[in-house]
Amino acid sequence: MQNKNRFDRAGDEDGEGARPSPPKRSRDLLAPRVARTILVMALISYSVVILLNILDTPMPTRHTAVAIASLVVVLALQLRHSEPGANRAPLRRRLLTLGVQAALTYLPLLIFRAEWGAMAGFLAGSLLLLLPPRVGWSLYAVVGVSLVVPSLIEHRSVLVTVYLCQSTLLTGLVTYGLSRLSELVGEVHAARGELAHMAVTEERLRFARDLHDLLGFGLSTITLKAELVHRLIPGHPQRAMDEIQDVLRVARDSLADVRRVARGFQDMSLEQEISSARSVLSAADIELDVKVELRPFGARSDAVLAAVLREAMTNLLRHSKAGHCTIDAEHLGETVRLTVANDGVDSGYRDPSPDSGSGLANLGIRVRAIGGRVDAGCVKGTKGTTFRLVAEVPAHSEVVQPPFLGEKLILRPGSASRITASD
Known part of the structure; x- marks a missing residue:
C-alpha cells in the first residue's frame, strides 16, 4: 500500500559480524x-x-x-x-x-x-x-x-x-x-x-537500491501475467500463448536488468517504461491514460524518471486494486515533472510484512541525488481515494529525444494492440 511520505530505509542493516581489518602494509x-x-x-x-x-x-x-x-x-x-x-x-x-x-x-x-x-x-x-x-x-x-x-x-x-x-x-x-x-x-x-569502507558501503546501498527498483517491477509483471495465463488456458489458449511470449520477454528483460545494475540505470528511458506500463496494465485490465508533453531533456533525468515510473507501477500492482491509472509528464520551465496517479487505494491499509519494500525511499535518494524532489501520498476525492506520486527533476543539458512528443495516449482495457492519439 502506498502511504503518504512513508519512505522506508534505503537499505537493511548489515547482518554480518565484525570484519577483521586487513593487515597494514609498511x-x-x-x-x-x-x-x-x-x-x-x-x-x-x-x-x-x-x-x-x-x-x-x-x-x-x-x-x-x-x-x-x-x-x-x-x-x-x-x-x-x-x-x-x-x-x-x-x-x-x-x-x-x-x-x-x-x-x-x-x-x-x-x-x-x-x-x-x-x-x-x-x-x-x-x-x-x-x-x-x-x-x-x-x-x-x-x-x-x-x-x-x-x-x-x-x-x-x-x-x-x-x-x-x-x-x-x-x-x-x-x-x-x-x-x-x-x-x-x-x-x-x-x-x-x-573512507574506503564508506565508499564500499555506499556502493552496496546503491546496488541494493538498483536491484530492488529494477527487479521489483519485472517480477511483479511475471507474477501478474502468469496468473492471467493460468486463467486463459481453458477458454482462450491462443491469447494464453501470446501472454506466455510476453512473460518470456519480461523474463529476458529482467535478466538484462540485473546486468544493468552495474551501470546505475544510465540506459533506462521513460519511453521504455511507459511502453512496459501499457503492456502490464492492459493484462491487468487497468485503464491507462498517458499524457507526455516534453521537450528534449537530459539522459540522466530521463533515467531517473524511468526508475520513478517503474516503482510506481510496482506499487500499483502490489498494493492496490486499481481500475484506472494516469501518467503525466511535462516541462515546467527548467524542471521536468512526472505524475503517476491510480485509484483502488485503501487509505487505512498498512503492509505488515517486514519485507514490504523500500522503493519510495530509494526513489527519494535517487531523485535528490540530481537535485530533484519526490512526493507521494493519498488524495481523497469525490470518486474515492487516489494515490499520487509526483517527481520533479532538473532538465539537464545532455539532450535525449522524449517519447510521444505532444501526444496524448488513451489506453482502454482490451486494446493493447491498438493505441489512439488525440490532441
Missing part, C-alpha cells in the same frame, strides 16, 4: 612515519644548536652538566607535548608538564644568560599545542617578549635583542607547525580506511 604507514621523523629531527637539531652554544661558552664543568641534563629533560617534554592527542590530556597533567618546562626554560637563564634563551622557543610551541587558542597565543607572545629581559641585563644591542625575540617566536611556530602537521598526516592517513 608502505601504508610511510607518510605518518616520515612526518613524525621530520618533527623529531627538527627538535633534536634545535637542541643540538643550543648544546653547541653552551659548550662554546666558558663555564664550570658542573654548569655544563646541569645544562646538558636540563636540555635533555626539556627535549623529552617537548617530544611528549608534540605527540598526537597531547592537547586532549587532562588539564592538570598539561599544566604540570608546562610548569616543569617553563621552570627549566627560565631558571637556567640566571646561569647561562642569553645562550639559554633559545630554549624559550620550545616553551612557546608547547603553549600553542596544549592550551586553548586564545590563551595559547597570548602566552606565546609573552614568551617572545620575555627574552628582552636577559638582553637588557647583559646590555645587548637592540639588534641582538630583536634577534633573540624573533628567533624564539620562529622556533615556537616551527615546533607548533611541524607537530600539528605530523598529527594531521596521521589523522588523514587513518581516515583512508574509513
Whole structure:
C-alpha cells in the first residue's frame, strides 16, 4: 500500500559480524612515519644548536652538566607535548608538564644568560599545542617578549635583542607547525580506511537500491501475467500463448536488468517504461491514460524518471486494486515533472510484512541525488481515494529525444494492440 511520505530505509542493516581489518602494509604507514621523523629531527637539531652554544661558552664543568641534563629533560617534554592527542590530556597533567618546562626554560637563564634563551622557543610551541587558542597565543607572545629581559641585563644591542625575540617566536611556530602537521598526516592517513569502507558501503546501498527498483517491477509483471495465463488456458489458449511470449520477454528483460545494475540505470528511458506500463496494465485490465508533453531533456533525468515510473507501477500492482491509472509528464520551465496517479487505494491499509519494500525511499535518494524532489501520498476525492506520486527533476543539458512528443495516449482495457492519439 502506498502511504503518504512513508519512505522506508534505503537499505537493511548489515547482518554480518565484525570484519577483521586487513593487515597494514609498511608502505601504508610511510607518510605518518616520515612526518613524525621530520618533527623529531627538527627538535633534536634545535637542541643540538643550543648544546653547541653552551659548550662554546666558558663555564664550570658542573654548569655544563646541569645544562646538558636540563636540555635533555626539556627535549623529552617537548617530544611528549608534540605527540598526537597531547592537547586532549587532562588539564592538570598539561599544566604540570608546562610548569616543569617553563621552570627549566627560565631558571637556567640566571646561569647561562642569553645562550639559554633559545630554549624559550620550545616553551612557546608547547603553549600553542596544549592550551586553548586564545590563551595559547597570548602566552606565546609573552614568551617572545620575555627574552628582552636577559638582553637588557647583559646590555645587548637592540639588534641582538630583536634577534633573540624573533628567533624564539620562529622556533615556537616551527615546533607548533611541524607537530600539528605530523598529527594531521596521521589523522588523514587513518581516515583512508574509513573512507574506503564508506565508499564500499555506499556502493552496496546503491546496488541494493538498483536491484530492488529494477527487479521489483519485472517480477511483479511475471507474477501478474502468469496468473492471467493460468486463467486463459481453458477458454482462450491462443491469447494464453501470446501472454506466455510476453512473460518470456519480461523474463529476458529482467535478466538484462540485473546486468544493468552495474551501470546505475544510465540506459533506462521513460519511453521504455511507459511502453512496459501499457503492456502490464492492459493484462491487468487497468485503464491507462498517458499524457507526455516534453521537450528534449537530459539522459540522466530521463533515467531517473524511468526508475520513478517503474516503482510506481510496482506499487500499483502490489498494493492496490486499481481500475484506472494516469501518467503525466511535462516541462515546467527548467524542471521536468512526472505524475503517476491510480485509484483502488485503501487509505487505512498498512503492509505488515517486514519485507514490504523500500522503493519510495530509494526513489527519494535517487531523485535528490540530481537535485530533484519526490512526493507521494493519498488524495481523497469525490470518486474515492487516489494515490499520487509526483517527481520533479532538473532538465539537464545532455539532450535525449522524449517519447510521444505532444501526444496524448488513451489506453482502454482490451486494446493493447491498438493505441489512439488525440490532441
